[in-house]
Amino acid sequence: MRRTIKLWAVLFWLLVxxxxxxxxxxQILLVSPVKVIIRLSELIITKDFWLAIVFSSTRIIGxxxxxxxxxxxxxxxxxxxxxxDELLSxxxxxxxxxxxxxFIILALIWFSSKNLAILISFLMVMPVMYSNILTGICTIDxxxxxxxxVFEISTIKQVRYIYVxxxxxxxxxACAVCLGLCWKSGVAAEVIGMPDGSIGECLQQAKVYLDTPxxxxxxxxxxxxxxxxERLFLRLLSKIKILLLxxx
Amino acid sequence: MQDIKxxxxxxxxxxKQVLNNFSAVIxxxxxxxxxxxxxxxxxxxxxxxxxxxxxxxxxITGLENLKIRAVFQEDRLCEELDAVSxxxxxxxxxxxxxxxxxxxxxxxxxxxxxxxxxxxxxMKRRVSILRALLSDFDVLFLDEPLKGLDMHTKQMVLNEMKxxxxxxxxxxxxxxxxxxxFFGAKVIGIEA
Numbered sequence: 001m002r003r004t005i006k007l008w009a010v011l012f013w014l015l016v017x018x019x020x021x022x023x024x025x026x027q028i029l030l031v032s033p034v035k036v037i038i039r040l041s042e043l044i045i046t047k048d049f050w051l052a053i054v055f056s057s058t059r060i061i062g063x064x065x066x067x068x069x070x071x072x073x074x075x076x077x078x079x080x081x082x083x084x085d086e087l088l089s090x091x092x093x094x095x096x097x098x099x100x101x102x103f104i105i106l107a108l109i110w111f112s113s114k115n116l117a118i119l120i121s122f123l124m125v126m127p128v129m130y131s132n133i134l135t136g137i138c139t140i141d142x143x144x145x146x147x148x149x150v151f152e153i154s155t156i157k158q159v160r161y162i163y164v165x166x167x168x169x170x171x172x173x174a175c176a177v178c179l180g181l182c183w184k185s186g187v188a189a190e191v192i193g194m195p196d197g198s199i200g201e202c203l204q205q206a207k208v209y210l211d212t213p214x215x216x217x218x219x220x221x222x223x224x225x226x227x228x229x230e231r232l233f234l235r236l237l238s239k240i241k242i243l244l245l246x247x248x
Numbered sequence: 249m250q251d252i253k254x255x256x257x258x259x260x261x262x263x264k265q266v267l268n269n270f271s272a273v274i275x276x277x278x279x280x281x282x283x284x285x286x287x288x289x290x291x292x293x294x295x296x297x298x299x300x301x302x303x304x305x306x307x308i309t310g311l312e313n314l315k316i317r318a319v320f321q322e323d324r325l326c327e328e329l330d331a332v333s334x335x336x337x338x339x340x341x342x343x344x345x346x347x348x349x350x351x352x353x354x355x356x357x358x359x360x361x362x363x364x365x366x367x368x369x370x371m372k373r374r375v376s377i378l379r380a381l382l383s384d385f386d387v388l389f390l391d392e393p394l395k396g397l398d399m400h401t402k403q404m405v406l407n408e409m410k411x412x413x414x415x416x417x418x419x420x421x422x423x424x425x426x427x428x429x430f431f432g433a434k435v436i437g438i439e440a
Contacts (some may be wrong), residue, residue: 146300147324151317151338151383161337165328247333 003017017038039213041071055115056199059188061229063121064178070122078130079137092127100124104189111199113193117136117200119176120189121182129174136170137163147195160244169239175233249276250310252387252417253295256406259292266292267303272436276310279418281428285439290421291321291411293438294389297419314417317385319393323376329363331356331375339383350378353408355401374389374405381412388413390420394427406430 003054014033079083082232107119119121140163148158190200191207197237206214249349252274259267266289274280282290295301297308298316317338325334333345336417351359352375364372377393393404393409406427422428 060277143320143322143324144326147318147320150298150300152381154316154336157337161329161333163324244335245328247329247336 015018019068028210028212031216036216036220037214043214043217043221051197052199052202053221055197056190057122057225057229059115059198060121060182063118063186064125066118066123066184067125067178067182068131069135075130075137077153078134080227085134088130092130095123095232096127100185100188101192104192106138107189108193113190113195116185116189116195117198121186125178125182126187128178129171130175132170133167136167139170142167150204157158161247164244165241168237171235175237176230179230179233180226185221185224207213249314249386249417251276252310252419253308253381254293254297255309257293257296258304259289259296259301259307260304267296267306267438270306270438274310274417274419274436275434276417277415278413279413279431279433281431282419282421282436283423283425283428283434285425286410288438291391292436293322294318294391294419294421298389311387313409314386315384316387316389317380317383317389318330319377319380319390321395323364323372325364325376325379328363330361331364331367331371333357334375335379335382338379341384341408342382347378347382349434350382351375354378355404370401374398374401377405377409385416387417387419390418392421392424393425395423 017030017033021030024030027035050158074088074092078088100123103123104120107116111119126235144162147153150163153162178240187203190198191204192200192206194201199222204219205211208216254274255282256269257267258265263435270289272291273327282293284290292301296303297311298318306431326337331351332344335347335350336342349388351357354377354379356371356374356378359367359371364375367375373393373396377390380388380390389427397405410431418431418433420433421429421432
């Protein structure tokens with residue numbers, strides 16, 4: 001069942017937040033939503049705000065796209081050759097199990113922090129994406145393969161009309177999970193690595209100066225961008241699916 | 249075209265002997281019905297004839313270089329495609345109009361642009377049958393094609409099928425004697 005967020009529920013929690021903030025009366029501990037909105041309105045008119053968004057978005061989404069391409073390739077190969085599946089399994093398990101902070105620190109030792117978010121976003125997305133796509137390929141009904149063989153359906157048509165629609169379900173659910181994941185991990189990497197002009201750097205500055213309104217404003221921005229990309233990407237996927245299934 | 253000759257066919261799954269020295273001749277351009285009790289190996293025989301399984305022993309001749317098509321026991325349709333696309337997927341030479349007309353004759357109207365996943369079991373069955381009928385075939389295998397259809401629909405589909413069966417080699421598995429009689433088919437039995 002698809003759960004939708006109701007406006008009244010959002011308003012209720014905003015009200016709770018405002019009341020608690022007023023009761024505490026300590027802006028450093030819990031800033032009020034009104035203050036956050038005021039701070040946000042100050043930030044969005046600055047050039048640096050937009051530059052930080054572009055800087056982080058390009059890197060995080062870049063890492064996500066590279067992960068999607070590599071995962072598709074690896075999953076296709078692993079489904080065809082058992083040896084590749086066996087070879088990649090421990091590698092994927094290791095990436096899944098190792099804490100993201102360890103990767104960030106290691107990456108900072110090896111490279112500069114400028115493109116850190118690309119690597120971290122890639123590493124967090126790839127195992128989930130690979131596993132989902134591989135499951136999708138492996139669960140294609142053998143009876144449908146038999147049908148395709150009996151009716152001598154060309155490989156291209158098999159891929160387009162039988163394989164892809166089936167794998168798409170797995171791919172879509174992986175995308176929905178990974179788009180949130182890549183933003184969380186990407187920004188975490190930027191907070192630790194502090195590349196100049198990134199969202200992570202802004203968050204780190206907020207921490208250093210105990211600037212809670214800034215922290216909340218940037219967090220709100222990250223959530224919005226993450227949701228925006230998620231919706232955009234999923235909508236794009238559904239359009240691609242419609243185009244793929246179209247038969248003239 | 250020569251007849252299909254099945255000679256001394258053996259097939260076992262582990263300890264269970266499914267086909268035991270089975271032989272038959274299927275005449276080219278005629279309708280043959282395979283009738284036998286459940287578990288006698290009808291579907292196994294069909295799968296071997298279609299090349300989807302290998303017999304343990306025996307020989308089959310007369311199927312070489314022929315276009316074999318089938319109506320499977322299950323619908324095996326692309327669930328996200330509509331009925332017309334499912335049919336055209338296996339034979340692109342059929343234009344939309346031809347397919348739509350054929351669907352109408354099968355009692356399938358107002359299903360345009362609906363993915364087959366939204367159709368009822370009986371509707372899917374008819375789409376699956378029509379897909380095979382409209383495909384370009386030399387030999388058509390049908391594994392209990394009318395299973396699950398009500399009497400009225402079954403009669404309509406039987407009449408429609410007859411139009412496509414003329415001078416074609418048809419091999420159909422059925423439990424219903426009246427279906428074999430309707431087509432004037434040669435009945436081939438399998439000993440259980």
